[in-house]
Amino acid sequence: MTLFHAGLLEVVQRDPRYSYEAYEFLFHALHHTQKMLGREPPEIAEGQTPLSVDKRHHISGQELLHGVRDLALREFGLMASTVFRQWGIRCTDDFGEMVFNLVGAGLMSKTDEDSRADFHAVYDLDQALVEGYRIPLDEGTDS
Secondary structure (H helix, E strand, C coil): CCCCCHHHHHHHHHCCCCCHHHHHHHHHHHHHHHHHCCCCCCCCCCCCCHHHCCHHHCCCHHHHHHHHHHHHHHHHHHHHHHHHHHCCCCCHHHHHHHHHHHHHCCCCCCCCCCCHHHHCCCCCHHHHHHHCCCCCCCCCCCC
16 A cells, blocks of 8 residues: 655654554545545546646545545454554544645645534544444355
8 A cells, every 4th residue: 555655755744643654545545435426536647736636526524534434444444443543543633634734735635615624523533443344244155
């Protein structure tokens, strides 16, 4: 999952509360959420920035947080809460801080209506990552 991005490294250096991997995960969660909602943007052409992506692909803070939860459970299962804590993430507000750090660095865009408050206490992170976990059963096996 790790790909080096100099811009992300600068964001982490400016605000070391969250790890590089946390920001990387947030980008994966953004794309995951857009795909889940049918708002996946076309590939970004060379020389084009994420800020010039069509607004039809925009997702709200709450939509992003639901995608974060879904992807975290898929990727990390019951370890998701532990992974997030390791990365400095304790509550949904932390994702808002990260998003706005990325917006400030020109790595993510926002609308005039978007704010940090969109991420405030949307759900209890620990509870959502434990109660929402279901072990996928492979129905194709002969058990």
